[in-house]
Amino acid sequence: MPARTSLVQPVLAVADRFDAHPAEPSGTGVLLLAGSSGRVETGRAELLATHGARVRAMRWFGGEDQRPTPHEVPIELFIEQIGILRRDCDRVIVFGTSFGAEAALVTATLCSVDAVIAAAPTSVVWAGAHDGAWSSHWTLAGDPLPYVPFDHDWIPDGDPPVFRELYESSMQRSPEKAAAARIPVERIGGEVLLIVGKDDLVWPSGRFAQQIVAARRVAGLVTSLVSHPDAGHRLLLPGEEPATGGTRMARGGTPHADAELGERAWPEILRVLDPRSV
Template identity: 65%
Template sequence: MVASEDRFEAVPAAPNGTGVLLLAGSSGRVERERAELLATTGARVRAIRWFGGEGQRPSPHEVPVELFASEIESLLREVDRIVLFGTSFGAEAVLVTASRYAVDGVIAVAPSSVVWAGADAGSWSSHWTHGGEPVPYVAFDPSWSPKTDPPAFVSLYETSLLLDADATAAARIPVGDIAGEVLLIAGGDDQVWPSARFAAEVEAARSERGLVTTVVTHPGAGHRLLLPGESPAVGGVAMRRGGSPEADAELGARAWPEIRRMLQAAR
């Protein structure tokens, strides 16, 4: 279980039986404001820090998927159904977790279709482990260098996918194993990684299995989503994220009805 100081609980006035596990991306923040917003739908929301906290891995490097599974198990003592909600690295986390543990739905903002490498103290490995073993991942192109300051990393992710076709195939998240509905939200101007492309790949893989998948996009939005009533996010690693406050908010306005629907859906 995540320590109390690394979690935030948002309890709705009129619970509807849905529980949400809410994960941020590389910022490592606990998404308090978003948790409160999601709770207005009637969902019981738990936002957690999943690296850098008490007893946790110091960075997104070999983080046990079992960490998220234990939070799902804990939430199920209080709710009837579980939806995982993650952004960026957190979106990668919820897709990986849901492919291994049963949940009722997944909301992935700026998602990835593959598992990526992470570093700690100069050592590179997978973002995730499962059963004590690193989950297969895509390594980064060592020849890449940024062409802007702050850097736009999207070309790094795109070229890294081409380095080793077998490794990329092995790192594909088995999204066809996610039985619950998947909602994918992506900006077409994402300058961190090609999340709109990844969303299309996830949708295609699930369509082959006849699974329910919804994709919400906006061509001018970037890596960060701004939902109605939220304050623009600040801080995090210095990088180009693309989009604009207006376009990111338009994406949020498009996505919000689908988010509400998933969080209010009956079993």
Template identity: 65%
Template sequence: MARVDESDRHIAMPQHPTGAGVLVLAGSSGRIETDRADLFARHGIRAHAIRWFGGRGQRPVPHEVPLELFVDEIALLRDSCDRVAVLGTSFGAEAALLTACRTTLDAVIAVAPTSVVWPGMLDGSWSSHWTEDGVPLPWVPFVADWSATNDPPEFRGLYAQSLDRHGTEAARIPVERIAGDVLLVVGEDDRVWPSGRFADEIVARRAAAGLATDVRRHPLAGHRVPFPGEPVAQGGRRMARGGSPAADAELGALALGAVLARVLGTTRPG
């Protein structure tokens, strides 16, 4: 099994368990989302927040990370929980959606999602963010002639142009395979990548398969979405992320009730 080392896992245990559990995944920062896990625990949800790259025995960067890492962590949660969900942000949302396509989950929550698989670089070589059975998943290559025109740089245009030129069916996340609830949390002013466009593509793909998708949006929010009761994330690569502290917080407050409902199974998207 692709187990996470104990030093790279934070388990938040609820004082009054509901039987629900959630795997919490950060994005490209590589941090362990301890505050978010603790927030879930305050609502009766067992939460596993893990580091999925840069940890002990792990890939040093988001480059050919085995999806089995997440599938096996879900299996650990299943051992102690009646209902299991996964929540990921940005690259973590990419992992969450791909994991939900491959194992049984009651819900997946993708904050600042993507509809396709993207590449990472290690030692000068580009490859997929993810592998399955040791084989890299198909990904969308970046366009070679793009350059940032803002300072700090906005990468939204890079992702949009790359998808327009090089997007393939093989690189698309097969979200129509997800049987559980799907909730997307989207700031339309996301300057990292066009998560609003990606969300629309996810909704359309699932709708074509007769599946509903719940989307919570804010027109002025950006890439980072803090939930009430947790600090605003810091660190990571220097870049423009869009939004504003007020708008980002508004989206977090708008979304939290829906997030908890999906994890706990108290309502279904409609």
């Protein structure tokens, strides 16, 4: 297994971040996390900034002095950025998509945030690989967080592959490890907004979202869920164009349905960004 991340507080290089500043600040800061694409979400950051948010979009793997893949990425990397936003903002939100939603939810269980926006979320921590070695997506103080290992007997039966079947099979095959890897979302004191396309073919984000809602309901915590029956894994907010590239896989949905999900979610996103505007 590769050497684990140093316990030295991670530093985010200038090339791996993008800051969007609003013309009329609302007092809300947003840490914006993409998924497995590894990109810095500059366009989405600028969109949120037009509505008063001070946004830091960041690359969290594959950048300067960063882990090369989503494998043993230190959660401290995100906690540090939340602290930076706290210096200038009255409220801080983490907005993540897919693996970025996983990072957002995990981070919010470990440090104080005012809200989480999680698009195509997961309710558990997953495995990642580097140089053939499998471990958790995340570390804390250098130690990998509990994770769900993949079912290595799974073979895709289509092209492009529908990885949702792999995630479902892995959960069923390792129920005890899945229980240990559950993200304790009841520790998130702020609101959680979940955005889900029910035709997500990457992983069962609809089922994961229901599990998050149920866990937080028991704890008496506020959770909102926006969904669309025909949308897939990739959310399109107003004015955004469909993304290209990334790992070859079936993602589900259509550009039209993904955009409709974005239209449904947009008023809720604006409400979370600035509750005073409601």
